[in-house]
Amino acid sequence: MGDVICTVDVVLLTLRTAALHVLLHRREREPFQNVLALPGGYVHPHTDRDTRDAALRVLQDKLGIQSPYLEQLATFSGPARDPRGWSVSVAYYALVPENLIGNGKDCSGTTALCPVDDLRGLPFDHAQIVETAVHRVRNKSSYSSLPMHLCQAPFTLPQLQTVYEAVLGEPLNKVSFRRKMDELAVLEAIPGAFSSGNAHRPAQLYQLKPAWRHALSVTERGI
Amino acid sequence: MGDVICTVDVVLLTLRTAALHVLLHRREREPFQNVLALPGGYVHPHTDRDTRDAALRVLQDKLGIQSPYLEQLATFSGPARDPRGWSVSVAYYALVPENLIGNGKDCSGTTALCPVDDLRGLPFDHAQIVETAVHRVRNKSSYSSLPMHLCQAPFTLPQLQTVYEAVLGEPLNKVSFRRKMDELAVLEAIPGAFSSGNAHRPAQLYQLKPAWRHALSVTERGI
DNA sequence: TAAATAGTGTCTTTAAGACAATATGCC
């Protein structure tokens, strides 16, 4: 009964040039040594408090990324998804602003940021896991504050609207968008802080209220 | 690495007297022998194609229930949730109409149907799993055809509305409800079939279109 | 025909979207 391989995989998503990208990591060992794949690894029952802990450890050890927005996605299982044998992978997805990537390790070709709509050659069932994650993120973004975790604070409302539009893939009504952001009630204006340097009116800068740094607010009827 | 216990648990929900109930099963073995708990068991890598398959097997073997609406809920893990050791449980939830329960085995005290808002003494972290399932079902019911799987076909629209109201815990506008059922587009009227036996106008009988027996339809703005 | 519930028409209220006017920085 104990011959089930138990792993975690992390789909780390970010926004680059208005398109969702996933961070892939070059595998150090067999199977699929040197192939780009989702960062993941065995659950370490002696040190991990749970699978979420294992996912955070993977992010820290393999990518040097700490404390992103992290949520359980789904669990994938079966005899064929991993050549080592019958396996269970608890998948998580993380959202980070682009600037957070590369601050840690790498810079050496061990990671790559790939557009989620143009992925090829992923090992295991990682293509399906990424697809599930992207679907979840796009869906959840349509009624919640989720995309705010892709935005580097401080940010302006027009910048945030651009992020929402990139994730959702459709233009949004400016007035409605602002009404919705107000309804979500997770942003706080930074007093006296405005965007600058542009040849036009500066915009108010905002940040997530601290209580919402790792939580979501949802609207009744969608963004 | 292989010393992680891998199990599935199933939260089987039904509606009895307008209240959500969960089907519990008396454990045949240690730990918690003879205690009522969620039906569950080890993943069998030699026979299960995946964890969903394991959940269906558990439903069949322990409860004699086949082919309900079944969906993955979440995965629960950690060193303390199971006294046997560090464990991962992939939880599923199933929805069935009440009449389907008891057609199989039991009738002998090995199972019990308990109201989800009045559960005590559940072993493991099963209380948390049930709570998560109920939360998921209530939330998903607010914008989808999910509650239809709690309804024995054929059913009338007023009956279905009662089911939605029971799950959501609030009264619904009759006209809006019918507009939404029309928008979901998953029901088909059974030609010439009407409810009868009551001292009032009979109601048209409906059933799920076959394509939607194991799928969900969702609305843009909620029920 | 009275009672009870099913089913529908329509008015009111509320939310969403379109449009435009004003605000404010930098050149």
Add this chain to the structure above:
DNA sequence: GGCATATTGTCTTAAAGACACTATTTA
């Protein structure tokens, strides 16, 4: 001042809810 974008006001449109009217059965 002129330009570009931010922000806000307000009108239009669409969805949701309230209410009431008609329909159809049994007692």
